[in-house]
Amino acid sequence: MKLAVLMSDYRNGIDMIDRLSAESLGIILVGNGVYHAAVKEGGKTSSLLDKKANFYALTEDFETRGITAANLDSRVKAVNYGDVVDIIFNDYEKVVWI
DSSP, rough: OOEEEEEOOOOHHHHHHOOEEEEEEEEEGGGHHHHGGGGOOGOOOOOOSSSSSEEEEEEHHHHHOOOOGGGGGGGGGEEHHHHHHHHHHOOEEEEEEE
């Protein structure tokens, strides 16, 4: 199964990702979840990005929080609302929200 996960929380949810099983996993970071996409001081990144998945961050949400595309980890693709709709309908069979 191809599974898309909309992740809107920064503090919780990584352990839930570990319990998901899918042949293809896409993690779409929205709301406060976009903080996972930003490179931290000292070059550290969120442990979420170590998961085997395709990562996307909603541009409107990371820009609202003062994060620029240049601050995103290279494993994360910046997407807009239209892109999210296309990703969900074209690339994944099921969608969950964490």
